[in-house]
Amino acid sequence: MVGIGFRREFAEEMISGEHIRPDFIEFAPENWMNIGGYWKKVLHRVVEKYPVLCHGLSLSIGSPEALDKSFLQYIKKFLREYNVQIYSEHLSYSKCDNAHMYDLLPIPFRMDAVRHIASRIQQVQDYLQRPLVMEIVSYYTPVAAEMSEVDFINEVVKQSGCQLLLDVNNIYVNAFNHQYDAKAFIQQLPLSKVAYIHMAGHEQVAPDLIIDTHGEPIIDPVYDLFEWTIQHLQPVPVLLERDFNIPEMAELQGELTRLKNICHKQWKRKDELVA
Amino acid sequence: MNLLPDTYHIQQTFSTYCRTGEKVKLPGVAPHRLKHYRQLVFNMIRDTMEHAFPIAFKHIPTTRWNKMVKEFFSRHACQSYQVWKLPLEFYTYAVEHNWEDTYDIPFLNDLLAFEWAEMEVYNMEDIPAPAHSLSGNWLDTPLVLNPEHRLLSFNYPVHLVAKPKELLKNKGVYFVLLFRHPETGHVEFTDLSPWLAFLTEQLTLGITVKDILEYAPQLNITDTGTLERDTLAFLKHMQQLHFVLGFRQ
Numbered sequence: 001m002v003g004i005g006f007r008r009e010f011a012e013e014m015i016s017g018e019h020i021r022p023d024f025i026e027f028a029p030e031n032w033m034n035i036g037g038y039w040k041k042v043l044h045r046v047v048e049k050y051p052v053l054c055h056g057l058s059l060s061i062g063s064p065e066a067l068d069k070s071f072l073q074y075i076k077k078f079l080r081e082y083n084v085q086i087y088s089e090h091l092s093y094s095k096c097d098n099a100h101m102y103d104l105l106p107i108p109f110r111m112d113a114v115r116h117i118a119s120r121i122q123q124v125q126d127y128l129q130r131p132l133v134m135e136i137v138s139y140y141t142p143v144a145a146e147m148s149e150v151d152f153i154n155e156v157v158k159q160s161g162c163q164l165l166l167d168v169n170n171i172y173v174n175a176f177n178h179q180y181d182a183k184a185f186i187q188q189l190p191l192s193k194v195a196y197i198h199m200a201g202h203e204q205v206a207p208d209l210i211i212d213t214h215g216e217p218i219i220d221p222v223y224d225l226f227e228w229t230i231q232h233l234q235p236v237p238v239l240l241e242r243d244f245n246i247p248e249m250a251e252l253q254g255e256l257t258r259l260k261n262i263c264h265k266q267w268k269r270k271d272e273l274v275a
Numbered sequence: 276m277n278l279l280p281d282t283y284h285i286q287q288t289f290s291t292y293c294r295t296g297e298k299v300k301l302p303g304v305a306p307h308r309l310k311h312y313r314q315l316v317f318n319m320i321r322d323t324m325e326h327a328f329p330i331a332f333k334h335i336p337t338t339r340w341n342k343m344v345k346e347f348f349s350r351h352a353c354q355s356y357q358v359w360k361l362p363l364e365f366y367t368y369a370v371e372h373n374w375e376d377t378y379d380i381p382f383l384n385d386l387l388a389f390e391w392a393e394m395e396v397y398n399m400e401d402i403p404a405p406a407h408s409l410s411g412n413w414l415d416t417p418l419v420l421n422p423e424h425r426l427l428s429f430n431y432p433v434h435l436v437a438k439p440k441e442l443l444k445n446k447g448v449y450f451v452l453l454f455r456h457p458e459t460g461h462v463e464f465t466d467l468s469p470w471l472a473f474l475t476e477q478l479t480l481g482i483t484v485k486d487i488l489e490y491a492p493q494l495n496i497t498d499t500g501t502l503e504r505d506t507l508a509f510l511k512h513m514q515q516l517h518f519v520l521g522f523r524q
Contacts, residue, residue, distance in 0.1 A: 030356055030358070031357070031359075034357070035398050035400070036398070036399055036400040036401035036402075037397060037398065037399070037455050037460035038459065038460025039398070040400075057356075058357075062286075064276075064282075064283045064287070068356065093286065093290075096286055096287055096289075097287055097290065097291070097352060098352045098354075099294065099351075099354075100354070100355065100356060101293055101294070101316050101353075102316065102319045102323075102358050102361075103315050103316045105286075105290060105293065105312065107286070108285055108286065110279075110282055112278055112279040112282050113278065115277035115278075116277040116278040116282075140312065141303075141304045141305050141309055142303050142304070143285060143289055143301055143302075143303060143304055144281075144302040144303050144304075145303055177308075209308070211315075
């Protein structure tokens with residue numbers, strides 16, 4: 001299954017299915033909760049047509065302060081209402097001192113942060129009665145790290161029992177920005193826990209820095225890393241994210257088709273080996 | 276809580292930097308990389324406000340607008356987990372901190388209120404209308420109004436005029452009704468006289484047109500013989516616009 005992030009900019013094209021036809025859609029609950037009028041009608045039309053996965057923005061699992069219970073109540077109701085199959089979030093924080101930041105801030109790679117986050121993930125999973133799928137985020141600087149990134153992620157997964165969202169572009173970006181080997185990093189992850197993959201484009205803003213913009217097409221090296229990665233995974237849903245500089249639908253469909261062909265090639269081969 | 280005070284403090288310092296842009300020292304952090312976080316976070320806030328308040332953004336000098344957005348984000352703890360609701364907090368902050376005087380923009384509260392109301396009504400959750408029929412007695416049957424609306428009063432005609440000089444010349448008492456068209460979802464707005472604003476407010480309370488008309492003399496409205504006719508003409512026009520939905524069953 002290869003899907004795309006649902007955006008208002010191309011909602012009608014998605015509903016018509018004429019120029020773009022993903023296997024599923026993904027959207028952020030925060031962008032659609034408590035919405036009525038025109039866009040609620042559009043949302044209902046699109047969810048009738050495609051299976052839905054949700055990727056949250058405001059849970060802020062890494063926040064120092066307590067979880068927002070009323071927010072979780074809304075999320076639970078929303079996931080049920082739209083029959084959402086996977087709910088994923090970010091391994092980062094976006095709220096501190098009771099203030100939302102609306103972006104993904106890096107968590108210090110420390111063992112106390114691991115324990116804190118694992119406990120919060122468990123609380124969320126218990127409340128929602130479903131596994132949380134946590135995305136390894138792109139980051140531009142480590143903060144007061146006392147352990148490696150990969151050890152941090154492994155410990156969070158081990159202590160919380162969560163699943164992983166492997167954003168292959170994020171791994172490429174992080175490997176470039178922090179000068180490590182992307183494949184070696186991926187090999188050290190608990191790959192049996194990967195439940196979902198994201199793919200996206202990025203922008204290089206300095207000789208030594210890439211920003212994860214979701215505003216450009218996926219580049220060939222990221223496709224290559226994706227193809228290599230999925231050979232080590234069981235088949236999972238794959239999502240194309242495109243949030244800015246929205247191109248013609250044919251271009252997005254081209255990216256979906258390319259991803260689908262890679263999945264078909266690698267995962268079909270795996271199925272044949274298993275058979 | 277499992278988080279140690281030191282880690283907590285580091286996270287606070289990082290997020291405070293993102294909100295204020297004021298220099299901080301954080302262990303293991305490269306300052307030239309840190310600045311990208313401030314840019315990413317602040318760009319999101321700035322873009323959200325520009326999108327929500329396009330008229331204010333266009334007509335308020337850039338330096339003042341930027342100062343407002345920076346002050347708001349650095350001093351206010353944003354509460355909404357939905358970014359589209361953040362402009363309400365910006366508007367509320369402006370009122371609470373008397374920005375009309377601070378920034379010498381007397382129509383600021385009205386303009387922000389109007390632009391926010393347009394966004395709010397467009398996005399607000401669907402509100403089911405009470406049961407109603409399409410025919411009835413205009414004077415004696417309580418009317419059912421489109422519940423997806425806002426009735427606002429202003430000191431400046433921000434719903435009619437955009438240019439600051441024109442606004443300042445026309446200080447007065449204004450009323451505007453915003454409502455969402457039930458089928459298209461578009462937001463329509465109508466300038467109302469004080470009488471029609473009063474009428475609309477009373478109708479939402481379920482009072483009949485006849486009873487409202489009887490109250491007119493107490494508002495010092497002199498009925499020249501056309502008040503009932505003009506009132507009913509307005510209501511019939513508003514029925515065509517899908518604000519008056521029908522007659523209570």
